[in-house]
Amino acid sequence: MQTLARQRYHRLTPLLLVLGLLALITGVATIIAPPPATANTEASAQDVEAGQKLFAANCASCHGLDARGQAGVAPSLHGVGAASVDFQVGTGRMPMQASGPQAMAKAPQFGEKEIAQLAAYVASLGAGPSIPTAEQVDGSLGDATNGMLLYRNNCAMCHGSVGGGGALTEGKFAPGLWETTPTHIYEAMLTGPQSMPVFNEANITPEGKRDIIAYLEAQRGGSPGGLGLGAIGPVSEGLWAWLIGIGLIVGITVWVGARSS
Amino acid sequence: MTTSPSASKVNRAAGATANFVDERTSIAGFVKYFSRKLFPDHWSFMLGEVALYSFIILLISGVFLTAFFIPAVTPVHYEGTFETMAGVEMSEAYASTLHMSFEVPGGLLMRQIHHWAALIFTASIMVHMARVFFTGAFRKPREINWLVGFTLMILSLAAGFTGYSLPDDVLSGNGLRIIEGIVRSIPIVGSYISYGLFGGEFPGEALIPRLFTAHILLVPALILGLIALHLFLVFLHKHTQYPGGGRTHKNVVGLPLFPVYTAKAGGFFFVVFGVIALMASVLTINPVWNYGPYDPSPVSAGTQPDWYILWIDGLLRVMPGFPEYVIGGYTLSLNVLIPAVVVPGLFFGFLALYPWIEQWATGDRTEKHVLDRPRNVPVRTGIGVALIVFYVILVIEGSNDIVATLFHLSINDITWFIRFAVFILPVVAFWITKRICLGLQRKDRELVLHGHETGRIVRHESGEYVEVHEPLTDQEIWIRVSYDNHKPLVLEPETNEFGVRRRWYRWSRFKQAVSRFYYEDRVEPVTPAELEAARSSHH
Numbered sequence: 001m002q003t004l005a006r007q008r009y010h011r012l013t014p015l016l017l018v019l020g021l022l023a024l025i026t027g028v029a030t031i032i033a034p035p036p037a038t039a040n041t042e043a044s045a046q047d048v049e050a051g052q053k054l055f056a057a058n059c060a061s062c063h064g065l066d067a068r069g070q071a072g073v074a075p076s077l078h079g080v081g082a083a084s085v086d087f088q089v090g091t092g093r094m095p096m097q098a099s100g101p102q103a104m105a106k107a108p109q110f111g112e113k114e115i116a117q118l119a120a121y122v123a124s125l126g127a128g129p130s131i132p133t134a135e136q137v138d139g140s141l142g143d144a145t146n147g148m149l150l151y152r153n154n155c156a157m158c159h160g161s162v163g164g165g166g167a168l169t170e171g172k173f174a175p176g177l178w179e180t181t182p183t184h185i186y187e188a189m190l191t192g193p194q195s196m197p198v199f200n201e202a203n204i205t206p207e208g209k210r211d212i213i214a215y216l217e218a219q220r221g222g223s224p225g226g227l228g229l230g231a232i233g234p235v236s237e238g239l240w241a242w243l244i245g246i247g248l249i250v251g252i253t254v255w256v257g258a259r260s261s
Numbered sequence: 262m263t264t265s266p267s268a269s270k271v272n273r274a275a276g277a278t279a280n281f282v283d284e285r286t287s288i289a290g291f292v293k294y295f296s297r298k299l300f301p302d303h304w305s306f307m308l309g310e311v312a313l314y315s316f317i318i319l320l321i322s323g324v325f326l327t328a329f330f331i332p333a334v335t336p337v338h339y340e341g342t343f344e345t346m347a348g349v350e351m352s353e354a355y356a357s358t359l360h361m362s363f364e365v366p367g368g369l370l371m372r373q374i375h376h377w378a379a380l381i382f383t384a385s386i387m388v389h390m391a392r393v394f395f396t397g398a399f400r401k402p403r404e405i406n407w408l409v410g411f412t413l414m415i416l417s418l419a420a421g422f423t424g425y426s427l428p429d430d431v432l433s434g435n436g437l438r439i440i441e442g443i444v445r446s447i448p449i450v451g452s453y454i455s456y457g458l459f460g461g462e463f464p465g466e467a468l469i470p471r472l473f474t475a476h477i478l479l480v481p482a483l484i485l486g487l488i489a490l491h492l493f494l495v496f497l498h499k500h501t502q503y504p505g506g507g508r509t510h511k512n513v514v515g516l517p518l519f520p521v522y523t524a525k526a527g528g529f530f531f532v533v534f535g536v537i538a539l540m541a542s543v544l545t546i547n548p549v550w551n552y553g554p555y556d557p558s559p560v561s562a563g564t565q566p567d568w569y570i571l572w573i574d575g576l577l578r579v580m581p582g583f584p585e586y587v588i589g590g591y592t593l594s595l596n597v598l599i600p601a602v603v604v605p606g607l608f609f610g611f612l613a614l615y616p617w618i619e620q621w622a623t624g625d626r627t628e629k630h631v632l633d634r635p636r637n638v639p640v641r642t643g644i645g646v647a648l649i650v651f652y653v654i655l656v657i658e659g660s661n662d663i664v665a666t667l668f669h670l671s672i673n674d675i676t677w678f679i680r681f682a683v684f685i686l687p688v689v690a691f692w693i694t695k696r697i698c699l700g701l702q703r704k705d706r707e708l709v710l711h712g713h714e715t716g717r718i719v720r721h722e723s724g725e726y727v728e729v730h731e732p733l734t735d736q737e738i739w740i741r742v743s744y745d746n747h748k749p750l751v752l753e754p755e756t757n758e759f760g761v762r763r764r765w766y767r768w769s770r771f772k773q774a775v776s777r778f779y780y781e782d783r784v785e786p787v788t789p790a791e792l793e794a795a796r797s798s799h800h
Contacts, residue, residue, distance in 0.1 A: 101671065144345045152431065152553050156561035161431070162551045166562025167662035171671035174562065218345050224363070225373055225545030231563075233432065235660040237546050238568025241380035244544075246388060248536045249311050249381070256529070257304025 051121025081128020101171035147215030296519030351554030434555030575659030
């Protein structure tokens with residue numbers, strides 16, 4: 001048996017197999033992995049064309065075939081840029097599920113390729129902010145302390161002290177930011193979706209935006225004090241004090257009282 | 262029974278020590294008196310204890326915190342371990358709070374114990390107060406003790422608020438800014454009070470040290486003194502008891518303080534401590550590191566006071582903004598004055614004076630040591646529920662932004678709803694509660710007269726079917742019939758027999774109106790004659 005086996009396989013076969021497997025995995029990964037964000041800056045004419053088709057089929061009923069919008073229904077998309085499309089479609093806010101106080105986030109309706117094509121089409125309508133590069137949104141390169149100071153002055157009044165979210169007028173709200181991807185956070189600041197103001201590059205520099213992302217990412221490790229209770233401030237603390245604290249204590253009191261009588 | 266030599270040695274040592282102390286202080290008489298003092302037993306009598314124990318926990322944890330807190334607003338640059346604060350300029354007060362949270366071993370746990378205990382302290386005071394209110398434990402001779410308890414409640418709010426404001430983070434600074442606005446809304450003297458309080462323009466440098474003195478010395482000393490008075494009066498008046506066989510306004514039926522209640526109370530302290538420690542070790546409270554050092558410009562969403570002040574925030578939020586007038590160059594901010602000063606003043610004033618208001622209605626000046634079952638005083642119970650509903654609605658309004666996001670509602674709609682609800686719902690709650698109480702009283706009458714249903718159907722020889730009712734035991738009857746049957750006061754005529762107008766006629770008329778409001782609708786307790794008649798007519 002052993003001699004037979006030696007004849008059949010070369011000594012280096014296992015090594016070759018491992019190397020081959022590695023090559024296969026990396027190859028597949030390269031194909032599956034999204035192209036780096038920088039690739040988006042150069043959109044091909046085919047992308048624009050495909051994007052226009054997607055737009056006509058999915059967006060034009062509100063935004064119009066020429067993407068100039070309809071008064072009272074949907075805004076014009078000329079000049080909103082690729083960043084806006086990537087945010088709105090990438091977070092599932094567009095196409096809008098139902099009209100309401102504000103468009104709700106949901107699972108995105110399109111894959112990355114389609115979103116890129118839509119973005120390419122809208123970007124071709126007029127100059128606007130483009131999708132940030134991976135480096136621009138890399139929180140590990142940012143300064144979380146400066147991010148805290150910027151966040152407190154610009155974001156906390158709506159999104160809460162650490163991004164738990166908060167209410168706006170007439171049923172609108174600022175969403176929580178703990179699940180939002182760094183790219184979408186950056187794009188939201190850049191384009192000011194819905195009720196959100198635009199924080200352009202002069203208002204908060206690209207480095208500042210990255211610092212804010214770093215600060216928000218620092219909040220995702222949990223609270224040093226235990227469960228965070230939603231990080232929405234003293235209201236939830238009061239609720240827990242009554243539900244758990246007074247609830248448990250009064251429950252025990254009744255139990256002790258019942259035992260004695 | 263044999264006693265081991267070591268046990269007898271311990272006994273001898275204990276006896277000798279007790280003797281030593283007694284010979285020098287004559288304390289044996291006191292110990293004997295107190296240890297034999299009787300207390301009635303009921304779970305609801307332990308609610309006040311919760312407040313006492315959480316206060317003790319506050320004192321102990323507070324002493325720990327004062328060892329590390331620096332009550333100064335001197336600016337420093339943060340050099341501690343919390344990453345997102347590295348190098349940030351902040352006050353020493355805030356820096357020391359971060360230091361005790363992240364670098365002092367056990368510091369964060371102590372801070373959280375202290376804060377959770379504060380929330381439990383205020384909450385248990387209100388629960389205890391509600392128990393006293395609904396059972397009528399504030400009646401003569403306990404009106405003064407009601408006032409002492411009321412003052413303790415107000416002091417607990419003061420203790421809570423001064424503590425909330427100490428760490429000098431954005432949240433506490435915003436709270437102080439609102440207090441400053443409220444103080445300034447008081448006509449004429451408001452600005453002067455504000456300048457005096459803050460030592461100049463807000464925020465200034467004087468306030469944190471002043472709050473610190475108030476928080477660790479002035480307010481706790483007052484609370485401690487009043488707790489002593491509160492408990493002394495409980496001993497003096499003897500504890501109230503629920504109605505039951507053999508219990509009258511002239512006796513106390515219960516168990517001795519030693520050993521029953523000393524063991525129970527000692528154990529209960531650890532129950533309260535355990536619950537607070539459990540919460541403090543699992544749940545984050547007041548994460549000051551999230552809010553950042555105080556700076557007057559940022560206000561984050563979810564900026565609210567602790568729950569016990571939330572209803573005043575609710576009043577401010579529910580108030581329309583228009584009533585602001587400029588008279589001769591001076592601003593009169595009724596939009597702040599009414600919700601933040603006038604309404605809380607009326608609310609607390611009503612609570613403080615309640616024992617006397619009810620006394621006008623009853624005209625009853627005898628001592629009451631047996632508690633009321635809430636159903637037997639429908640109007641008082643209705644008023645209590647209405648006050649709670651009023652309070653809770655305002656707490657909801659105070660958290661309207663949280664409610665709006667949680668339930669996907671419009672914050673404007675919530676506010677408009679509450680603008681009406683705050684007037685309507687307490688009245689509805691009063692009416693429903695009063696009706697339920699009257700219904701329960703009727704059910705009690707029915708039970709006393711006809712007994713419990715047994716479900717046993719008997720057919721008589723004549724062919725008639727009846728259900729057998731089991732008569733109540735004496736104990737059950739006692740509970741249901743032994744209550745004060747107050748009737749509306751009878752108003753004497755305006756003029757006496759000589760045609761001279763009586764003095765205090767208008768005041769009597771007011772008292773009579775209050776009395777009618779209280780006792781016009783009532784269910785009379787079953788009289789012995791009625792009971793006898795019902796029993797003899799039974800099959």
